[in-house]
Amino acid sequence: MSQTATILVIDDEPQIRKFLRISLVSQGYKVVEAATGGEGLSQAALTQPDLLVLDLGLPDMDGQQVLREFREWSRVPVLVLSVRASEIQKVEALDGGANDYVTKPFGIQEFLARVRALLRQAPQGETQPALISLGPLCIDLAYRRVTLDGVEVALTRKEYAVLAQLARYPGRVVTQQQLLKDIWGPTHAEDSHYLRIVVGHVRQKLGDDPTAPRFIVTEPGVGYRLVGDA
């Protein structure tokens, strides 16, 4: 997936961090850095990365300890870096929950390939539910299917795009301009007209009444939102 995966790098040596950051960013990844184990764990909880690159040689706490604490709540793949090549170290790290172990110095190409391999097996699909249900209405973002009372509703591209966009933020208002920019492109950000027509079609197909909405409610002058009962 060329989706911008986020990678958290925990390493105390600034030059290594810089080296990794430049390499990873050049591949299109988003990179977050931490210099200590404690900071790393905070960042991990905060940014919810898709991959953790962890150097075992940290000043404040043992790398193994960081790994252990991280694994208490996350299954995100971990790639461990270390200068120590001792086999016992590797075994400990791998059995402690690491998914791969690379010994410094390493080739950057191999490193990037291992990063790709780790990201490949762990689709970040877990992050948000792909199935939104509002009473009789069910929106399956993964399968791109919408059902009403179990019956599939045939939606056109734009119709589905609008509904899906709303479904990604259930209960929250999505701005007209947001919808227009995302679906029609930035050039049509002002043509709120298009939106009304498409929303109208969706409502018709869902049997929804704008004056007494079951699903899509209009926020005048702002945008639309899905009703927020789960």
Add this chain to the structure above:
Amino acid sequence: MSQTATILVIDDEPQIRKFLRISLVSQGYKVVEAATGGEGLSQAALTQPDLLVLDLGLPDMDGQQVLREFREWSRVPVLVLSVRASEIQKVEALDGGANDYVTKPFGIQEFLARVRALLRQAPQGETQPALISLGPLCIDLAYRRVTLDGVEVALTRKEYAVLAQLARYPGRVVTQQQLLKDIWGPTHAEDSHYLRIVVGHVRQKLGDDPTAPRFIVTEPGVGYRLVGDA
């Protein structure tokens, strides 16, 4: 997993096989062996292992080729062994679908730890069947065969590639661009009419009607998907 995981070892050198077998069996794994690439792929389809250990230096066919064919239908983790330590080799294998790469000679403890790491992450990965059946239609990804009412359907490369790609996500929409990128390459991601023609051929051979589809349904403006009862 202390459940007896099955590990398939593909290596032409008997002493390496023996070494690995003894080590793995002592850990409680069930081990299946193959000396050649062809035999290995057959065994893989037959025994459905939980992990594949593949030596790249095989006599009958290129290890990369074995890896590629295996990945056509299976997502089971693959650990690649090789005497060659060249970085380009590693990158190729890892990008070709391998999950880890160990250079000979290696420490057995590290090897076993990497095996554990690969098996650990595996079980949650939905064990995707290599055989997809939709009523009278049967798609065998391992043997690259498609049968309709028990009769084999002759498909060309592209035709099979499209159908197989759809079969990997049964019921889910596969984007036109996804199909084009994966089968024709990134340069043809816009030539959606290739797709229409090939899909047309497949439908013809399967006796499928686009307006009342039994198998392949078209999602206008988006892509195609196999009907989703399973």
Add this chain to the structure above:
DNA sequence: CCGGGGTATAAAGAATTCGTAAAAAATTGG
């Protein structure tokens, strides 16, 4: 009471997209 901004619906015309056929070019396998 009346007008205006924002909204909802309907119905045209324009532009895509889809499916099929058939010819030309490239690939495959003997």
Add this chain to the structure above:
DNA sequence: CCAATTTTTTACGAATTCTTTATACCCCGG
């Protein structure tokens, strides 16, 4: 090297979808 198959190119009608244009609505404030 040749023949057969496969893939790519080219073309066109039909159906759908999107855009445009037009009209009526509703709530609020002047």
